[in-house]
Amino acid sequence: MADVMILAAGLGTRMKSGRAKVLHELAGRPLIAYSVRTALQVMPGRILVVVGHQASEVEAAARQAAKSISGASELVFVNQKEQRGTGHAVLAARDSLEGSRTLLVIAGDGPLIKPETLRHLLDVHYSNKNDASVVTVLMDDPTGYGRVVTDTGGRFLHIVEQKDATPEQLLIREVCVSIYCFETRALAAALDRLNTDNAQGEYYLTDVPEIISRQGGKVGTVQHADPEELAGINTRVELAELERKLRDQKIRQLMLDGVTIVDPATTYIHQDVSIGQDTTIHPQVVINGSSRIGRGCTIHSWTYLRDVNLSDGVTIKHSCVIEDTSIASSASVGPFARLRMQADVGDGAVIGNFVEVKKSTLGPGTKAQHLTYLGDATIGSNVNIGAGTITCNYDGVRKNQTTIEDNVKIGSDTMLVAPVRVGKGAVTGAGAVVTNDIPPDSLAVGVPAVVKKKLGKA
Secondary structure, three states, rough: OEEEEEEEEEOOHHHHOOOHHHEEEEEEEEHHHHHHHHHHHHHOOEEEEEEEHHHHHHHHHHHHHHHHHOOEEEEEEOOOOOOHHHHHHHHHHHHOOOOOOOEEEEEEOOOOOHHHHHHHHHHHHHHOOOOOOEEEOOOOOOOEEEEEOOOOOOOOOEOOOOOHOOHHHHHHHEEEEEEEEEEHHHHHHHHHOOOOOOOOOOHHHHHHHHHHHHHHOOEEEEOOHHHHHOOOOOHHHHHHHHHHHHHHHHHHHHHOOEEEEEOHHHHHEOOEEEEEEEEEEOOOEEEEOOOOEOOOOOEOOOOOEEEEEOOOOOOOOOOOOOEEEOOOOOOOOOOOOOOOOEEEEEOOOOOEEEEEOOOOOOOOOOOEEEEEEEEOOOEEOOEOOOOEEEEOOEOOOOOOEEEEOOOOOEOOOEEEOOOOOOOOOOOEEEOOOOOEEEOOOEEEEEEOOOOEOOOOOO
16 A cells, blocks of 8 residues: 655745745635545555645644545655755655555645546556656646656656756657656665755655666656646646646536526635536626535525525525524525624524624524624524514623523514523514513513513413
8 A cells, every 4th residue: 555745845935935835725625635535545554745834724734634535545744944955855854654565655736637547647656567657748838847857769768947947858748747666776766865966955865766767776767647636726827727727627617417506607616615406696796615405405695504404495685694504494694794603593584684693593484684793692482573683692801601591572672681581482672682581471670671571471
């Protein structure tokens, strides 16, 4: 069983960013997530991730990506404290290679690499009994890539980086794309011979296959037919171009699966989103994260959704921002509503215009139609929340809970000063400031609110 090493330590100078290149997002995922997911599908013994710049953030992103794959292999993180080239990255992980027989090496910025490509590389590597195998591809424009130099019989000689290449070598179209397979015994011996005698003063991993060959090892190349699959991301222009391509593919597939997308050109749906049949997405909608949207939903324009779970028949009206929220079937939200932090909206509930729901649960049939803030609240079924209601959840030190039981009617402009409970069937008058619990089936009014009578009694 092979191990996989992902090289993810570099800053990515051509990105012109203070952020590590592998943390830049593509279609809703950081670049490192694509490499981790691909590596996991090869079912390796271990995945060694070489980190450096912003190491803790890269490690967190890699671990998050691994969570999405069941039965994930062990992740081992190696810190390359100085970034002195790709060869130096492997040198930094040398101690972690003990006990490893075969090592696949891939870059952390190759989001389109398929697991089938890596499996094919392993198959060729083993069947030919190679000590090193290098994936190559023919590119019409090989600028930026190491050129693969062969003899007249097409046998591998060495790889020359662009800054070290002669004018004749720069004309070579066959390039190395930072995907290798090594027998670790041969790799370790070659690492001892690496030097920085080159234009960039770095330790090149591209020098390793030539060193292995000179030491009597067998080196082979595996030419891949699709340069687009193997291309890395080096600039923000390339990132944006690939983003557009992936977005177009995602939207096209959703439409083929039965989703109506009114204007694909202005709709942004990330890779991990799922949407059921007969849902309609209007223009200028963004849906990202791990959102799940059921059948027959309607999402109106200028809405942003992230990590939402919408059951069947939900309507999201114009200009809503909804994150980390579950909305049950036939509920309606918006326009101009904000839901966040594990909000949970029940069947047939209605959240209206300029209503914010934060870390709260609303039961089936409950309505908050206008100009309301519901934070840290548990609200029962068939409750009516009047316009201007606020759960005053913060006392200056901690957040406190508000509980509103079933069939309550909250009058307009009610202030619920938490912690407080409103009992089943109770009613508050307009403008009430509720500082104490209200018993079931009671009417409370005033500032501070006091119970005036039991409802249903003379």
